[in-house]
Amino acid sequence: MPDTLLQKLRAVDPDYYDAARVGMIEVQLERIRRLKRGRNAVLLAHNYQRPEIFEVADFTGDSLGLSLSAADVKDADVIVFCGVHFMAETAKIVSPRKTVLLPNLAAGCSLADTATATAVEDRVTQLKKTYPDLMVVSYVNTTAEVKAVSDVCCTSSNAVSVTRAVPAKHVLFVPDQNLARHVAHHIPEKTIIAWDGYCYVHHQITPDAVESMRREIPGIKILVHPECRDDVLKLADAALSTTGMIEYARQSSATDFLAVTECGISDMLQIGAPGKHFYRACKICRFMKAISLDDVEAALEKMQFRIEIAESVRERAGRAIQRMFELTGATRDNLALPDSAPDE
Numbered sequence: 001m002p003d004t005l006l007q008k009l010r011a012v013d014p015d016y017y018d019a020a021r022v023g024m025i026e027v028q029l030e031r032i033r034r035l036k037r038g039r040n041a042v043l044l045a046h047n048y049q050r051p052e053i054f055e056v057a058d059f060t061g062d063s064l065g066l067s068l069s070a071a072d073v074k075d076a077d078v079i080v081f082c083g084v085h086f087m088a089e090t091a092k093i094v095s096p097r098k099t100v101l102l103p104n105l106a107a108g109c110s111l112a113d114t115a116t117a118t119a120v121e122d123r124v125t126q127l128k129k130t131y132p133d134l135m136v137v138s139y140v141n142t143t144a145e146v147k148a149v150s151d152v153c154c155t156s157s158n159a160v161s162v163t164r165a166v167p168a169k170h171v172l173f174v175p176d177q178n179l180a181r182h183v184a185h186h187i188p189e190k191t192i193i194a195w196d197g198y199c200y201v202h203h204q205i206t207p208d209a210v211e212s213m214r215r216e217i218p219g220i221k222i223l224v225h226p227e228c229r230d231d232v233l234k235l236a237d238a239a240l241s242t243t244g245m246i247e248y249a250r251q252s253s254a255t256d257f258l259a260v261t262e263c264g265i266s267d268m269l270q271i272g273a274p275g276k277h278f279y280r281a282c283k284i285c286r287f288m289k290a291i292s293l294d295d296v297e298a299a300l301e302k303m304q305f306r307i308e309i310a311e312s313v314r315e316r317a318g319r320a321i322q323r324m325f326e327l328t329g330a331t332r333d334n335l336a337l338p339d340s341a342p343d344e
């Protein structure tokens with residue numbers, strides 16, 4: 001188990017993380033820890049972030065899991081969200097009384113941007129003429145406005161169970177067409193109408209890279225994110241969310257894995273499961289790598305960039321998230337969602 005920061009970061013990229021760079025990172029991490037204490041802040045880092053950001057994170061995980069963790073921290077005043085814009089919005093939806101900061105506004109998401117609330121409403125109006133029972137299931141990778149015009153939200157790990165549970169035979173699934181196809185494959189008794197968005201990172205991964213790795217390394221376990229194309233998903237030993245991949249790798253007796261998703265998950269796996277080998281058929285998301293330690297430090301110094309959501313949008317988006325918990329049998333009484341107690 002690597003026990004120094006230099007050893008940890010060198011396990012990820014020995015060329016980039018040399019001793020001089022890691023020395024500077026250590027000094028900056030200490031400044032950020034002081035700022036966090038001064039602001040009474042919690043820092044959340046999505047699994048795809050740069051590895052040095054994990055060092056100052058109070059929580060790491062996937063997008064919804066992080067927001068739920070932050071809501072559990074009752075006495076924090078500030079949430080610094082190291083992820084992308086829609087994730088920071090989700091944190092604000094469930095913790096409206098906390099100040100939520102996104103350290104770099106360039107951290108958007110081209111998948112979330114493929115669906116606007118107006119376009120979804122127009123499509124629903126049109127589809128309901130043919131399918132009056134139609135309901136909208138939206139992946140959490142959507143803006144707060146799109147969540148507000150959806151019946152229920154889902155994550156990549158519960159997309160199948162949520163869609164199966166909605167009381168409608170016809171479902172408009174927004175915005176990821178690959179995840180929609182994965183859902184439709186598991187629920188043949190329903191008609192799933194896919195929005196035509198896709199994640200540019202996952203969509204560009206092809207079967208060739210996966211097949212050649214399987215040929216080269218006998219016994220390798222192929223873990224594929226369901227935002228990948230269908231022809232890549234078919235090659236998977238398991239189709240899993242980012243958090244699911246981490247759990248799978250930790251619990252598996254296998255030693256060699258291929259994480260087919262954004263490259264950050266391989267970095268995290270390498271740090272979190274030493275002794276195992278993680279090969280890459282991944283692509284880097286430019287949005288996920290937008291946030292640097294400099295941005296985090298500036299965010300805490302200047303209290304920037306604040307996430308604000310109109311209360312009417314927040315309430316309706318919160319209702320769609322709350323329905324997801326209801327449909328999956330989970331209870332989240334600590335969230336400031338409709339029919340739940342507000343956070344303090």
Ligand code: SF4
Binds near residue numbers: 110112285288
């Ligand atoms: S990996 Fe894809 S879904 Fe995630 S932030 Fe980047 S573009 Fe959006």
